[in-house]
Amino acid sequence: MKALTTLLVAVALWPMAAQAATSEQQFALKGVGRLSCTQFLTERAAGSDLYWNIGGWIDGYASAYNAYVPETYDISPHAPGTAADTFSVFLAKHCEQHPQDPIGLVLKSLLERLHAIRVTDRSEVTTVAVDGKTYQVYASVLAHVQQALIRDGYYDGTMDGKFGPKLQAALSKFQADSGMPANGAPTEATMVRILFADLSSDSATR
The missing domain is CATH 1.10.101 (Muramoyl-pentapeptide Carboxypeptidase; domain 1)
Structure with a gap:
C-alpha cells in the first residue's frame, strides 16, 4: 500500500510563498499577524488572552479569504465552525522550526497551499x-x-x-x-x- 505523506512533514517543508500586493511583492501586516512565531508559541503554551485573540484573527483571515478570493466558498475543509483550532496546529508546527517568521506570512503561505483543495462552491x-x-x-x-x-x-x-x-x-x-x-x-x-x-x-x- 502506498504510504501517504504525513501532515506534519508537509507543514514543516512548505515554502514561504511570495508575498503579493505591490510590484515589489510587499504588503503591510496588521495586528497580531505581525507577531513572531516565537511569540505565538509562548502565548499558545500559556493559553493567554492574546492567544485567543490570535484565534479570532485566524478566523477573520480565513473568512476574508473566502469572501475575496475568486471561486472560493471555504478554504477550510471542515464545516462549518472555526478554522482557528486546526490552523493553529499548523502554525505551531511551522513555528517550532522557523521561530522568527511572522505568523501573518505563515498563515498566508498555508492558505495558498490549501487553495488547490479548497471548497469552491456551496456544498451540502x-x-x-x-x-x-x-x-x-x-x-x-x-x-x-x-x-x-x-x-x-x-x-x-x-x-x-x-x-x-x-x-x-x-x-x-x-x-x-x-x-x-x-x-x-x-x-x-x-x-x-x-x-x-x-x-x-x-x-x-x-
Missing part, C-alpha cells in the same frame, strides 16, 4: 456520528477524501461524498497507519492530513 454539509460525537463535513470534501483513499488502496467504495461503513473502515485504517486514534471518525485532523497528502501526491506527479 453531511453530519456524521461516531462513538457518540458528531462531525460536520462538506460532501464535496468527503468525495475528495474518497478519491485519495481509493488511489492509495484504503477504500474500494464509490466516490459519492457520503459517509458509510466502508468509508469509516478506510478512515480507521488510514488513522492507524498514521498513528492517530483509529475509530474512523472524519475528524478535522484526519481530513486535512489526507488532503495534504493528496495535494503532495498531485504535485509530485506534475
Whole structure:
C-alpha cells in the first residue's frame, strides 16, 4: 500500500510563498499577524488572552479569504465552525522550526497551499456520528477524501461524498497507519492530513 505523506512533514517543508500586493511583492501586516512565531508559541503554551485573540484573527483571515478570493466558498475543509483550532496546529508546527517568521506570512503561505483543495462552491454539509460525537463535513470534501483513499488502496467504495461503513473502515485504517486514534471518525485532523497528502501526491506527479 502506498504510504501517504504525513501532515506534519508537509507543514514543516512548505515554502514561504511570495508575498503579493505591490510590484515589489510587499504588503503591510496588521495586528497580531505581525507577531513572531516565537511569540505565538509562548502565548499558545500559556493559553493567554492574546492567544485567543490570535484565534479570532485566524478566523477573520480565513473568512476574508473566502469572501475575496475568486471561486472560493471555504478554504477550510471542515464545516462549518472555526478554522482557528486546526490552523493553529499548523502554525505551531511551522513555528517550532522557523521561530522568527511572522505568523501573518505563515498563515498566508498555508492558505495558498490549501487553495488547490479548497471548497469552491456551496456544498451540502453531511453530519456524521461516531462513538457518540458528531462531525460536520462538506460532501464535496468527503468525495475528495474518497478519491485519495481509493488511489492509495484504503477504500474500494464509490466516490459519492457520503459517509458509510466502508468509508469509516478506510478512515480507521488510514488513522492507524498514521498513528492517530483509529475509530474512523472524519475528524478535522484526519481530513486535512489526507488532503495534504493528496495535494503532495498531485504535485509530485506534475
